[in-house]
Amino acid sequence: MSFILVLFLAAVVAWFATQNQEPVLIRLFGPYVVAVQVIWLILGSVAVGALITYGLGLSRASGRRSSADVDRRLQEQQKRLEEQGQKLKEIEAKLGALEESVRRQEQKAAEWSTPTGS
Numbered sequence: 358m359s360f361i362l363v364l365f366l367a368a369v370v371a372w373f374a375t376q377n378q379e380p381v382l383i384r385l386f387g388p389y390v391v392a393v394q395v396i397w398l399i400l401g402s403v404a405v406g407a408l409i410t411y412g413l414g415l416s417r418a419s420g421r422r423s424s425a426d427v428d429r430r431l432q433e434q435q436k437r438l439e440e441q442g443q444k445l446k447e448i449e450a451k452l453g454a455l456e457e458s459v460r461r462q463e464q465k466a467a468e469w470s471t472p473t474g475s
Contacts, residue, residue: 367403374399 377395384390 370399370403 374396377399380392380394381398382390382392383398
């Protein structure tokens with residue numbers, strides 16, 4: 358469908374270009390003046406624009422990933438997230454055990470430091 362649209366726009370540009378055949382003066386790089394027919398100016402501008410668009414499209418397409426790659430990477434990230442969640446739970450359990458151990462040690466220390474009978 359996009360190819361048909363491009364052909365239609367190219368036909369419109371070509372028809373417009375053939376309507377303008379009188380020469381115009383173009384100043385390039387300072388005093389250097391060139392007389393060019395408008396038809397060549399229009400067609401040249403369209404060609405340069407098409408090449409730039411094509412080049413930008415290629416660079417964008419090379420940066421794209423297929424949906425299979427994205428799905429695979431998403432699954433890897435989800436698996437990694439689950440593993441990290443398990444590690445976090447293990448660390449929290451160890452922390453809880455250490456805190457309980459510290460509390461018991463503090464209680465024992467408090468019992469030993471409290472004088473009994475005077």
